[in-house]
Amino acid sequence: MGVDAIATPPGAFVSGPVVLREAALFTDLYELTMAASYLREGLTGAATFSLFVRKLPPGRGFLVAAGLEDVLAYLRGFRFSEAAIDYLRDLGRFDAAFLESLRELRFTGDVRAVPEGTVVFADEPLLEVTAAIAEAQLVETAVMNACHFQTLLASKAARAVLAARRRRVVEFGLRRTPGVDAGLKAARSAYIAGATTSSNVLAGLAYGIPPVGTMAHSYVLAFRREIDAFRAFARAFPDATTLLIDTYDTLAAAHKAVAVAREMEAGGHRLAGVRLDSGDLLALSREVRAILDRAGLGDVRIFASGGLDEDEIDRLLEAGAPIDAFGVGTRMDVSADAPYLDMAYKLVRYADRDVLKTSVGKETWTGEKQVYRFRGPDGRFRGDLLALRDEPAPPGGAPLLVPVMASGALVARAPALDEIRARCAAELAALPDEVRRLRSPGSYAVRPSERLVARQRALRATIEATEVRPALEPAAAGAVAPQPGAAGPQPRPEWEP
């Protein structure tokens, strides 16, 4: 972290250069109403919440887990300041005992997680939080906020990196990322996934990702003539000149770039590259390559940008476009084809009892879990077993979830960003080819354990017997007749302030 440490107020969450004040209030109000009721009812047992993605987005074969570093920082600093408690008091909803309890509340629970950069699939926990239920509940929103976006971005960026077939991918999207935090995290997530670097200078300071950049169209426009702009840039950065050549006409500008390259050579310097940013990148890259080659500038690289994503990169390289590197921005940084994940943070166990919601279309697996991954003799992933945490480890299966926090304290060394990136690269290399495929990827085998299936089935039967049938049967014939009591006025629902 290259950002100077500054005094941060109690209750702030610090993530690189982004500071969120009163971070305990970065939550949905219902987390607080539930916590207040838990306190009132004496529900203080240990709860385990599991964070996972229910279903992969259409056309996606895998996910890359990211965001854990932020989660752990958030949990370690979790506390309600006096100002936060005052604000909650002013809402007029919470009783004094609850507000008082917030004053000393800290996150004192345990977290098991897959390391950032790990490839995961649907239903597999990215992390499990076990804590007194109020603690585990109150952090839900922030935990998911951190993991959802960063996992979304790392997963998307990995596709661009794979499409680029070892050519460089530069993250370029800062201007259209959703806000300042996303701007930083997009650079970090893309770097984890294998992007070479980023245009984002602050990400350079914060994460040590060396920033890159050349010129915009405005630069060319500010000069009387395009070639004047090229010459000026070469004067300023004679050993790092990449010329943007599509401001007026790409081919005309390529000829000007040749002329400037000549002038640079006369001064003992060489043009590094040209950038294409619009038009038919396949045709233009070929024509520009030919112009450069004819001029003896075979070493001058072609960098392409402008609305790129993994599909377009793949199409260009399939067609043999002579492009050496890609700038990928907006479509990657908002994950345009799949702008969110069906991610959930679900209570799976409370007070030594497995629990299960059976909402239509939203049923998920009960119980605390472990994921075991199996590899073939070639080191490639063969399949995963989604098991209960308390069942014996299967022979040959490597557990993915490891303890990272115990009683609110870190229990594992935080990996450096380059370690996370190296892990991701190894994971992507170990994916079966058909799962790694960009289009219509094959599905990866994630098998639930027999014990998990049996426990789920038993729990579902119990719910059917105790929660569903008894309630539906007496009412079937409209048995509950109107019996207006001596009630007060109908309260205005809270959503009508």
Next chain:
Amino acid sequence: MGVDAIATPPGAFVSGPVVLREAALFTDLYELTMAASYLREGLTGAATFSLFVRKLPPGRGFLVAAGLEDVLAYLRGFRFSEAAIDYLRDLGRFDAAFLESLRELRFTGDVRAVPEGTVVFADEPLLEVTAAIAEAQLVETAVMNACHFQTLLASKAARAVLAARRRRVVEFGLRRTPGVDAGLKAARSAYIAGATTSSNVLAGLAYGIPPVGTMAHSYVLAFRREIDAFRAFARAFPDATTLLIDTYDTLAAAHKAVAVAREMEAGGHRLAGVRLDSGDLLALSREVRAILDRAGLGDVRIFASGGLDEDEIDRLLEAGAPIDAFGVGTRMDVSADAPYLDMAYKLVRYADRDVLKTSVGKETWTGEKQVYRFRGPDGRFRGDLLALRDEPAPPGGAPLLVPVMASGALVARAPALDEIRARCAAELAALPDEVRRLRSPGSYAVRPSERLVARQRALRATIEATEVRPALEPAAAGAVAPQPGAAGPQPRPEWEP
């Protein structure tokens, strides 16, 4: 701003509870390389950059401008700290004169903008920045980052509000917004667009938007029986109880809700509402409404959530679903159908000379502009004129861009959030019906002025004559033969660190 003021370090950007340290580095590196070259070349003239959306996303009829408050805060606090300059020095790209110039650099330019909450269309500037070119260039990334996301979100949320036909819309998406800044801005943008409120507690503290919330499935699961959870919640919040009834079986739970409503009545309280969060919301809302009505609970409201967006709200209400309010989260907060805008910050004038880029498919209007809006006798918008700033105002046209900053200082009172929201409501009400339509909206007439068209045409002809033809003609027959000079080694392009 309800967040306690804290000492923020020089160079930090503060937006509500979000603090971005070293905010001048929240930029693409090329802004800095260009600025360095401008300094070296003596390019210190006034530049005007125009921020606008080139094309509306498919299926969208209008945009709602948002983000100006952040832009102005960013510009006012713009400065490079010593730490930032040290970092740039360490990159080894910049000369001492440039680094020294950053030390005293402030934003001392002018900004004209449409007020937040204003409806705008393609090609219409949301704002124009006029400043010494280096200043105007360096702030590009942050200016666009603020306006892009907030305009995207306000535009999306307005559609949900229109679809809901005066029923309440609650912003619900904090957990899946892209990072902490987006989480806050989503609540603010949705509120501007007419959302009633938000689940986001910190948005309540920061912006005065009263937060709302009830219970999650985890709450129900934490109790032995669903009805125990309902009773416990009613005990804690007897005058603000909305029961989530889809954890196991929605209809079974509706009967339990009736039983609890009875018990509440006996204690002098009344159930406020029930929430549906999964399944067939049309069928379930009808069945639940019937169960409640048969029990004499006609006043108990039905709140619906779960994967909603404007299309689904519209479909439900078209079909007559008895739903009183909607919780709208992820799909709104990532603008799932159109997760980015084709927004650009383009140099349109430099040193008293209009400029124009002619890149294929990316040509935009030259010159500093004003937008004039015309209304019919009914007060509805009739059409806009996109004019040059220096041409006479057309009779009856109301100018949209107003001065908000001059020489780096605010020149207009910052509107309160509720004023912005009221403006947006009035703007949406004044939209022609066909433009406001959710599906296949009619296009709104934005006509360029004759002078603008003439100036654009003349400039394009000049560019064709001076930049394109002369460069292409000599090269047509491969006239530039290889002439390798006495150059140094080929530099490694910057994207290959």
